[in-house]
Amino acid sequence: MGESTATQTLAARTLQEIDQERVLESDWGGGRSPFGVSWAKFMMWIFLASDALTFAGLLSGYGVARLHSGTWPRQGEIFNLWVVATMTFLLICSSATMAMAVGAARRGDRGAAVRFLALTILGGLSFLGMQAYEWTHFIREGARLTTNPWGVPLFSATFFVITGFHGGHVTSGVLYLLAVTVRALRGRYSAEGVEIAGLYWHFVDLVWVFIFTLLYLI
């Protein structure tokens, strides 16, 4: 009995010794935002992290398929590298104009923000147009999801799935940016809203860096 009282006193003393104010002031103590960003921006980052894992799965699958098959068609002889380089160029430019739209929105310059957003959308649409051209060319040469004339069926399968999934991301990005632009034109937008849309757009560009390197160059 005496022992349990001693434990209780000890527990009470330990509680007293914890300075509640200091706990709340610490980053992870509950009184602050540990990531230092608003919930909306943080949710976009969480979404991008999970989306990055989807692409990681697809690209790892591609790597395994390619390592396992032993031979792989020479992409340089099948795809026009200059078309793909131009697509990369377009996406990098649209990322730059997106960053500038965010900068303009932060300064409160709505006109400039809308103009840069429109340029970004134009870049995205041109990218999609060139991808459509590339797919058409590839399909006309006989490539299908399960077969192709170059002997390794997984070559066209991984190509269609990965670039298709990325193209889908560009398409949704264009729609997302269109919505943001329309809202900006009506004056119903916030600098942070533009920034969050920008995070998504830059992520699509970032994924393309890997796709460009792994699917076309290596």
Next chain:
Amino acid sequence: MERSGHGGYKVYILTWFWLLVITALEVSITLVHMPKVLMASLLILLALMKVVLIAAYFMHLRFERLSLVYVAVTPLVFAVILFFALVPDALRIPGIR
């Protein structure tokens, strides 16, 4: 210096410029004959440089807290683990299902 580089376009234009330079380098590397492994390592290194540039300046990660940077980097670590976990299986009896 402007606080966290948000004000001017200069940072974005510089980032854009270096991204294009690295892309040009990548394309020229594929035109030069060299061992496959060396080419692949060079290309992956250049790709990582581009990714860091985009994340740090276009996505402002350089001006965010370290905890948010960890959130962004974690998937990349998992991606590398995922790939290397699958490699032994992929290399077993190549060309045979």
